[in-house]
Amino acid sequence: MSLRLLAASIFLAALDGVLAQSPGSFVQAGSTQVSAMMMFLGNEEKVYILDKTEGNAAQIDGHPAWGSVWDINTHQATVMSVLTNTFCASGMHLPNGSYTTFGGNGAISAGSGPPSSPNYDSTYGDYDGTKSIRILNPCTSSDDFSSPECQWFDNPAVLSMQKQRWYSAAEALADGSIVLIGGFRNGGYVNRNMPNTDPTYEGGEQYGGAEPTFEFFPSKGDATVMTFMTTTSGLNAYAHTYLMPSGKMLVQANISTILWDYTSNTEYPLPDMPKNVARVYPASGAVAMLPLTPANNYTPTVLFCGGSDMPADYYGNYSWPFWNTWTYPASTDCQRLTPEPQDGSSPAYEQDDDMLEGRTMGQFITLPDGTMLVINGALNGTAGFSNQTLYTPSIDQMPYYQSLASGPVGTPAIYNPSAPKGSRWSNAGLGSSNIARMYHSSAMLLPDASVLVAGSNPNLDVNLNAVYPTQYAAEIFYPPYFSGVRPKPTGMPKTLSYGGSYFDITVPSGSYSGSNANDAAANTTVVLSRGGFTTHAMNMGQRHLQLNNTYTVNSDGSFVLHVSQAPPNPNILTPGPALLFVVVAGVPSNGTMVIVGNGQVGTQPISVAATLPENVKSSSVSGKSNSAWSAHKGAVIGAIVGGVAVIGILGALISICISRRRRHQTPSATYPMGSVGGVTGKGYPRHSDSSAFVPLQQDNPSMAWNASTTSLQPHSPYRDAH
Known part of the structure; x- marks a missing residue:
């Protein structure tokens, strides 16, 4: 490297602390090692990441890894052992700060092919995850990460759900327990057949693809059918759930909405979603509860934005959509709903400001200042991936390979819930990411009030050459308040x-x-x-x-x-x-x-x-x-002056060196300058015969084996669209 380039690099390094947290900017934050399909903040130091079982280059125990822990301070990720397939699991916190994930997919091999044995695949090293309950106790840098206490507990033979659940909802309750709602028993784009002659089970109670029940963790009795899962058949994956102050729960899926008393399994119908806009997967709108404050007397209001008003028939069935979804614009519509108004009025959806652009797979992150960041997603289409649609019968004809969405939205926007109507959305001063954050993207608020953004893989397996490839790059987004004194x-x-x-x-x-x-x-x-x-x-x-x-x-x-x-x-x-x-x-x-x-x-x-x-x-x-602001300005000026001073000193040295070289070089002397420098596959049948379950080499004596909650039922074949 030349001395001038060295001087420039030192100058940039001097400014790094000032520029890295520029308000509205995205900054590269290392690799997550596995694509961040799922993510949660474990403590002030660590973010935990889960992927689906797939062919990641990162290895652990001789097979691809699909779990990692990302260090907030170093931006380095370390792979973790996860034994069952976490594809499209749900998750929730526990009262002690631990996290648990529920369900997922069956064991798969390369390209999502059939496992080497019914419940285990030797190529990818994964076990059937459809009934799994996995628990992790987050650790800090002072802990021994090799200790079992810092690792995932993942053994369905010891701890599992009563039912197979893929894309289930999970909601924490007042006593710290968790209710698990619905989901698929086996895979597909949406959980329905066409024609939809069995909206409850989609193929019979024993072999159907839909799971219409709810159950609790820790268990509070047998899994019970929830009528709402029949009402919303076909569009109820990852139903939106919000516990209310009364103890009832808001549940929204398809275009239906209820208040639900989970203790008596009683449903109280609320108005349908206006304009026939679906917000659940795969329409995947941005949905979040507005801030709870003393000013609103902690009365919950839920905001629903984006998603799709695509006609119901366009979603097709388990196999694939019945429309070229990537051509269908995402919705700009936003609706507010206060399920339990304190004035005694009837709950009703309220039209809110439209988003700045249509967005599917957009995600709300509520910021500490009470505003709400929406980030990631696409202008057109839906979540999911497929090898075809009804009108595009070949993967070779799919314009975005397996992705069912197009038009990534790189610029986030901020919604201010307390601003007057007509002025609640803004993206002024916000930068853009050049990474397409499509299906299986994620985002999480960090302790310093920045936002970690990661993930994206709208492909069946790892594919680094697709239009929207598998992403391992993490970014940090710095909201506008990073311009102020902390x-x-x-x-x-x-x-x-x-x-x-x-x-x-x-x-x-x-x-x-x-x-x-x-x-x-x-x-x-x-x-x-x-x-x-x-x-x-x-x-x-x-x-x-x-x-x-x-x-x-x-x-x-x-x-x-x-x-x-x-x-x-x-x-x-x-x-x-x-x-x-x-x-x-x-x-x-x-x-x-x-x-x-x-x-x-x-x-x-x-x-x-x-x-x-x-x-x-x-x-x-x-x-x-304000001494802090003076110090902040001093740091900025000092960094710049320091960088300039370094350049000035190096400039003088360069002049001296050049002068000396000129006195000693021969006419032929030269001085070199420094330089600056996919897998595809169809789905295959999955099997879930509990007699063939390969025992896991883990044990937890504090957890009792309960044979009545771990029997696995056979089900229909795994599909090639998700």
Whole structure:
């Protein structure tokens, strides 16, 4: 490398800390090793990633890996052993901060071919995952990652569901247990036959492809048929589920909506989705609950955006769509629904601002400032992949290979739920990614309030040469608030209760934007943010809850926040992990991981919320200079000046070196300059004969074997469209 290039590289390195977190930008963040179909934040250091079983180059135990852990600080991923096929599983947090995933696909071989034995494939090393319950206890860098306590527990012979579930819904409950709803028993684009003569089972109770039941983890009895799964037959994969303050649950699929009492299995019909827009897989709209705040009295409202109004018949059946889906524009429509209005009115969908562009597979990430980022997805088509459609009968004729969508959307947008109608969407100042984040993309809020973006593989197996190839590259998106001074609160707790005594957090002098501590304190919120378990453009369990607080401003410019515990109703925010942020004038601190509740499955202790002190302002802080902003500007200027100084010094050295070289070189002397430098396949039958199950080399003495919940039922063939 030449000295001038060296000088330039040092200059860029000096600026790296300033430019890396430029507001609105995407920054490369290493490789995830496996394509990030599923993802969740384990703790303040680690993000855990799951892929479907496929031919990844990353290996573990002599076969392709489909699990990894990504380090937030180093941006390095390490592969992890997962034994069963996690293809299109669901997942949810547990009260102690662990995560669990449910179901998936049967054992497969290369190109999704048949396994070498009914429940196990020796090529890819995967076991049947259709009934699996996998549990992971997130570890930190100080832990021994080789220890079993830091690895996935994955053994269906010890822990499994009653039913096979692929694309099932999962929703946490007030006692920390989880309800699992519906799904497929075997694969396909949508879970219905044509004609649809058996909307409940799609082929009979024993051999049908649809799973119309619900069950609980830990178990609370036999799996029970849910009528809603019949009502929404064909478009109810990954149904949207949201627990309400009353304990009932909002469930939305196809174009139908209900409130559901899961304790009595009673359904209360709500209005249908307007304009016949489907939001569940494979239409895959962006759906999330709006922030829960003291101002709205923690009343949930759910926002449904994008997806597709494609006619019902176009979705076809298990085998493939009956339309060239990539030609069909995604919807721009947005609807709000408040399922339990506090004024006693009847629930009704409310037309909201249209998105800036149509988007399928768009994903909402609720940011700590209360705005909602939508990211990833496509302008046309649906989720899923296939070797053909009804009108394009050959893979050679498919214009985007196996992808059923086209037109990747690289620019995110931000929705402000508190802005007036007509001005809620904006992408001003937001950069674009040049990576197509299509089917099987994911995104997750990180503790520093940035967003990790990863994944994408709209192909049957790994394919690096398709129009939209398998992606391993991770990116970090920095929202607009990265332009501000980040608060540095002290006294952040590690646990929160439901009601009880308030706690204090101190925001030091100058650790916020602006010069007036009274104004800063009055514009500060304390929020709990749960990113959830993300897959298929959904974040199962995602919640944003603002805690009630008052403040006392000190004469030195610091202020103390008096903060309530979580609302004394676990239905509002179920027990488990969340990030606690302090947000001053829209700029969040780094998040601290906390556990809400007692960390156990069971009835949570509830106390009356303590009364907060009155706000106390200071009369002596007006006009105080902001040392943090001065320091921030100083760092920027210092980096630039430092870089220029380095270039200046190196420039002088270059002049000296050139001068010396000219005195000593011969006419023929030269000085070299430095330089800067798919698999396809059809589906095959899957088998699930429990007598042929290959025992897994794991055991957990704390978990009892229950033969009644692990019998596997035969089912119809695995299809080649997903």
